Amino acid sequence: MNANRANQTILHLVFIMMSAAALFPFLLLLAASLTDEDAIIRNGYALIPSEFSLDAYAYLFDKSSSILRSYGITALITVVGTAAGLLISTLIAYPLSRSVLPLRTFVSFFVFFTLLFNGGLVPFYLVYTDLFHLKDTIWALLLPNLLTNGFFILLMRSFFSISVPGEVVESAYVDGANELTIYYRIVMPLALPSLATIGLMLLISYWNDWYNGLIFINDGKLFSIQNLLNRMLADVQYLQQNNLSGQAASITSVPISTVRMAIAVVGVLPLICAYPFFQKYFVKGLTVGAVKG
Numbered sequence: 504m505n506a507n508r509a510n511q512t513i514l515h516l517v518f519i520m521m522s523a524a525a526l527f528p529f530l531l532l533l534a535a536s537l538t539d540e541d542a543i544i545r546n547g548y549a550l551i552p553s554e555f556s557l558d559a560y561a562y563l564f565d566k567s568s569s570i571l572r573s574y575g576i577t578a579l580i581t582v583v584g585t586a587a588g589l590l591i592s593t594l595i596a597y598p599l600s601r602s603v604l605p606l607r608t609f610v611s612f613f614v615f616f617t618l619l620f621n622g623g624l625v626p627f628y629l630v631y632t633d634l635f636h637l638k639d640t641i642w643a644l645l646l647p648n649l650l651t652n653g654f655f656i657l658l659m660r661s662f663f664s665i666s667v668p669g670e671v672v673e674s675a676y677v678d679g680a681n682e683l684t685i686y687y688r689i690v691m692p693l694a695l696p697s698l699a700t701i702g703l704m705l706l707i708s709y710w711n712d713w714y715n716g717l718i719f720i721n722d723g724k725l726f727s728i729q730n731l732l733n734r735m736l737a738d739v740q741y742l743q744q745n746n747l748s749g750q751a752a753s754i755t756s757v758p759i760s761t762v763r764m765a766i767a768v769v770g771v772l773p774l775i776c777a778y779p780f781f782q783k784y785f786v787k788g789l790t791v792g793a794v795k796g
């Protein structure tokens with residue numbers, strides 16, 4: 504008994520240390536964003552701000568309407584893209600997990616093939632601009648990620664093949680359920696932990712996406728939060744590189760180092776807030792009690 508308690512204590516200490524190591528960079532980032540610019544130049548970075556200041560956030564939110572609009576666009580794209588991505592992935596993955604599907608192996612190979620090869624940037628750009636005409640539209644932030652999630656399809660297919668008991672499907676057939684009923688009422692409830700995991704991956708990819716906005720969006724009103732923050736960071740770097748110009752007085756008033764940290768905090772904070780809502784699904788059993796007696 505004492506040995507078990509000692510082992511649990513050691514494991515708890517190890518996980519506490521790992522959690523602290525994971526939190527340390529973010530805490531340092533947050534502290535730096537709340538520190539006065541001159542204090543960072545003099546003393547460097549510290550977990551406790553030597554001189555508290557909100558100048559970096561004041562600089563960012565001086566254009567609060569732009570940030571709020573970009574947050575709204577990113578939130579919309581993230582919610583719609585995550586929901587649609589999960590729907591498409593499961594609708595493809597579940598049939599591929601069924602051995603009775605004709606051409607199952609060929610379709611699985613086709614999905615896998617897309618993970619190994621792609622056409623490159625130029626065909627990618629031409630397809631979405633000349634064929635789909637998505638240039639400077641909000642769809643350009645949604646569809647490219649939505650149509651290239653072969654990894655999630657294969658991940659879900661593996662989950663369905665291994666973790667959903669065949670007895671469950673067979674008993675549903677005996678009870679008169681059709682494929683759509685089995686998918687909606689049986690398979691999806693069993694797949695909640697897997698859906699939460701893949702949903703979190705999709706959420707992170709949509710929230711952090713800046714590449715599609717960079718190549719497809721020129722209209723500032725359609726910038727996602729990542730594109731807007733990247734533009735702000737580019738402006739700050741421009742000011743830093745030209746700090747000996749005739750506008751030196753206004754440039755020196757910009758808290759360049761702390762603005763960089765504030766940009767990172769503004770970009771990552773919503774993801775940190777969203778994570779606890781997904782975490783509870785990671786520890787749930789998948790098929791306990793599902794098989795009929």
